[in-house]
Amino acid sequence: MNVALISLLPLDVTGGGELYTLETAQAIAASGDDVILAAPVRVPPAQTNLTTRLSTPFVWTDLRSDGSPDVIEWSELLTRLADRDRVWVHQYLATDLVFDVIASTASDQDLLLTSLGFEPLRAVFTDLYQPCHRHHVVEISAYAARRAGAYARHASWAHAAIWRSDLGVIDDCDRRGHEYLALGRVLPHKGLETTIDALEPDEVLHIVGPAPDDAYASFLRERGRDKHVQFHGCLPRADVRQLIKQTTGLISASTHQLFDGRLIEQPELLGLVLCEALRDGTLPVASDVPAYREVMGSVGLTDWTFHEGDTQGLRGCLSRLAALPANGRRERITAARESLAAKFAWDDYWPRVCARIEDTSRCA
């Protein structure tokens, strides 16, 4: 089978969404199918005219080729879709380029659509999009699929977050008590102020990730002025893994209610970071935003969630975690990792997605 995987956002910065796309390409290739990966050179505007859209430069990479990727215009990319049995668009709510793909894929081709969270086009798409049985909205979580139900009643989902081969032995040798990790972009919806507020004076919080929002970063520094909060910025992957091994737990406090009073519709669509923490041997503690609740429930860790924005709730989790004996902690992580391997593996992600497509096609 020939698959074109198109991200409508660039892949040059590796965040959760970008990683998801890259891993998806690897998962398709690992299943033996031919896959090309395409992504724009720069972030395209959410909406623009056809002429501008058609000249948008894209990087086109054939995963089976050793050659350099092509840089081609969107118009050329669209014509190349004629040879593909399946076309998969990631970040389909990021820009109106998605409408060009809908126009360009014939009705004997499957068109898959997956949102990874950046959704400026959501309102327009919800109003205009007409579902059909060759289009498959395959979201990254049941929660995301429910949201897509507003315009695609057969929206389905499949989880993926880790490769089974990456589930190594849990190494507790360097584990330090009272040290926690927050991983990912330092953005308002991450709710890091809740985590900082929950810290006791003797506890340390390591915040790792880029901080593109200056106002929020300043706010957090002020909030954590009297606490042990270390802002590491971006770190090499090896250093991150080292921190994961050393810290007591990973805290992800994402929230709908932002520090400045704004309320957002969805802060997370999955919770990749929770799965990665487990993969690397650390227990995740997560807020109860829908996607996190789904992930934590799937791996049997619902008791390690707290109500979003609830500092006391998080404090309770951290106290329990500090009191948990090493072997008890290891047992919980081991059990969760088994669930993770069964339900969240990239290894069989593409076959699971294909099965979902077949199911929905049969229903239609």
Place this chain on the structure above:
Amino acid sequence: MRVMIISNIFPPHVRGGYELGMLDVARAFIKAGHEVEVVTSTAVGVLNKTRPVADVSVRQVFEPVLAYESDLAGRLAHSSAWRQQRTDAFGGVLRANVVALRAEIERFRPDRIWIGNPIGIGPIGVLETALSAAVPVLIHLMDDVDSYLVGYRRPIHWLARAARMKQSMTAISCASHVREMNSVVGRYRTHHLVSNGVDFAAMPSQAEPGRHGGPLRFVYFGQVEPMKGVSQLIRGLSRFADVPDSPSFTLDIIGPAATTYAEQLGADLKARGLEDRVRLVGRLEKDDLMARLAGYDVAVLLLKHEEPFGYAWLEAAAAGLPVVVTRGRAVGDVFPTEYPLFVEDRADADGVAGALRWCTSNRASLAPLGRVLRAHLLTTCDTGTAVHPRYLDILESAERPSSSMNVESLLASAVTVDAYAMVLDGENV
């Protein structure tokens, strides 16, 4: 076998050779024992240009094709609604036609679908709907269909879709350059080359060109419009006549013309002093025209080089007439290599005049030249012995599409992208 023929227009709506070619194909299939139904556009008002056919089952289910009506199009050229409708008709999807064709397919349940000209009825929608029938789909190309797909794409373009559909279709082109022109947007699964044909045996009478004592009688027939080289013919004729003691001649120009162009031609002829020798005959029924051809000495058909395949020069040759003809791509496919009446460049009035002069200077050679040309074209362009047998072979052997299109998905996509185009239009993005 049940064969559905799809044609953008069909008698009584006639513009040129393409739709009459489809009529010929339909009759050939019926004669071979197939059950044939032609699905076409609805002829209303001025589109009723000739008699409807009685011997072929015709279903007028598509929207009227008005885009070729030059007077109407000229008047509406500034209307955005007209431009949008025409663009969809020429290069996109007309949803009503998709729905209509689907209903016809469900009712007739064809074993084969043979598509003629899809331009004007929303070619993308028509091809994709045809491919939803899961039977072999063939397209008979006598025009540069790809150029319409490229030239008339609208805010959302459909080229990849077209290229994808071609992979499931069998094509028959009437000339080698037609095959090349239609290999721009992807390639057809199989692409045959079969020249257009006429029934040589059915020509009502054979000409005896040059064998009389009167003025030499030239004839042009076909669409009377600028791209058919009528103006170049007048200029060449004027140059031919504009010498002392030029031989006497007449020219009949036969065919339909837009009002404005007919007026312009009339004025031009008067200005050149040719009005007594050149007659604008107007449109004739085909049978009348064929019967009349044998009364001429030479046909002059200065078609453009890229003309897909003019039936006119074939009909003239079948009637025994020598033809002054532009050495176009299709002509080059089938004419004898050594032929004295080729015009290399129709814009070269001296070259056109030279060919006309050859006719008057070699009057005794016209009849033998006509016979040689007829005999040569008979081997490849006679419908009874060469062309129709190939059509029937290709029809029988055409393969099913490897995957089936889905009309509901096509319509949903069309509604989505059309809606978005309207959003952008409304927001002036």
